Amino acid sequence: MVGTNLTSVVEFILLGFSDLCNFQGFLFGIFLIIYISILIGNGLIILVTKVSPALHTPMYFFLGNFSFLEICYTSVTLPDMLTNLWIHDRSISFFACAIQLCFLLILGGSECLLLAVMAYDRYVAICKPLYYSLIMTHKVCVQLVVGSWATGIPVMIGQTYQVFSLPFCDSNKLNHVFCDIPPLLKLACSDTSVIEFSVYVVAVLFVMIPFLLIIRSYVKIITTILKLPSNTGKYKAFSTCSSHLIVVILFFGSATITYSRPKSNNSGRTDKILSLFYTIVTPMFNPMIYSLRNKDVIDALKQLLQVK
Template identity: 60%
Template structure:
């Protein structure tokens, strides 16, 4: 069985080489410094969001419960790729083991899919708050919020286990050079020396279920939200209603915009560099801007942050 043979070769072989941004070795030190600062900003900013939404009782609301889980997810999401990148910059060595690559891919896609579902849950929360405010507390109960968060994590696991196993039982060609800074499905499929039709089918099913459908629900929610906001008679009321959604809308735009281009457009060798830079947006830039967007646009978060800093 050639697929099994390919698997055996890789589990005992050298794995893959993440070429990443190795085109200019003289800039590796600068890149290490820049991405180290970015990683520290992601960890610090999102940890602060988690902390203030836990210790401040005024933030015990469904919206801030979802925000806390999103910030925790962003910390995990960034930690899947950035530490390995930093080691590569520091050691000038992009090697990653076969099992390490499989683990990185699994957690990256797992966390990315979970974020899509969590963003959809947050859109539903905003829809309920604006379109049905009288029943908001009753609808968005603690039990429902916990179920939506747990469901966002658990629903993704079986499909991602299957995709990872399906991909890493493929036989790979002699070249194990990945034109990326982390293990991702499209560049790995380019190295496969076998028919990848069913892998492509699985990838598009996952995109449909865990990206397109949640995004469609987000769009529908915001269409109804906008209609409801436009019916508010006062300008101040419309502004207040929109401000409660603008933070979430900004994160959705950053995350979905870049990820959609990378996964749905036709790949080519010439587009490899473009794909790497676009991938930075949904793996690094979005986690960086998540706490910034929410702290600037959310009055309750700003007040809680100031209160926390005064007590330290």
């Protein structure tokens, strides 16, 4: 902590769902089941994309990386939430809160970029099938994944530094389930307009631009699919892309609503539910969305689990 104003807050109290005193054990059980299902589901996706030769393609290379990213993204918040619910200690140090927010932003930005990369992969596969193997080489795929992971690191570290450079001197009670920008700005006792503007700029760079690129890719994909002469070909192409599109809508929809809500809007319960949606619920459903709607993944899972 730098400066005298910041010394008044050495830790935050994450209120979480403390108002639901009679449901702490129930919530712990629900979140524990969700976390285990996220680890198992995404872990299985990673495993099958590695061991099944039929899935050694760019599409499944990106899917495996996406599943690993989901595990990391969820692990930033859920273990702490489970600990708070179990031992009823809701305190988090100033430094730990900053670290949690930094990793949350970095991984969230990486997820947006990786979803855009996955949309581009589907665009090349459907709209330029003859050039697919030339464009989406293994080297290019690795570069796109590394770029998705690394691009946001300096920006998000800077964003975190900006937020935690604010003086928090009125209260240390964070009305949220984890350290996030909107509830932290509510606790600041100085003008936050500059930081709010920088948050919107970063949101445009790492949320809006990837989302627009995804929409652009899918407009071209759908246009190409509708021109296919065979209904079977149309169905196969749509089924390949629909899983990714569902994930995009779930993740970007809830995240956009959360970060576009004004700071003055006193709706802590709504913010908590929305944040849980894009940090926990979406990662839980991703393996089901991708596996249940993908015959190749189902076949690979059956072979892995030796189910006939």
